[in-house]
Amino acid sequence: MPRIYDSASDPIDFCKKCFPTEAVAEKVYGDVTKTGEGPDGRGNCFGYEAEHPPYEECDYDCTTCRKPLKERDN
């Protein structure tokens, strides 16, 4: 499940190869001083390995390498 939510609750998807470790992800995407807080006063919305729609049914690209995400990346 290579999806991360950044601290502002924006979803960020990766292919399996580019998915960062939780420590790296939290440093880059989970810092409210960099990516801001979530809407409606929800504070830090960082999430790791979050639920996402099946990639083969959607048109997502990997955030890092821009490859289209497929079933194998789910």
Ligand SMILES: [Zn+2]
């Ligand atoms: Zn990738």
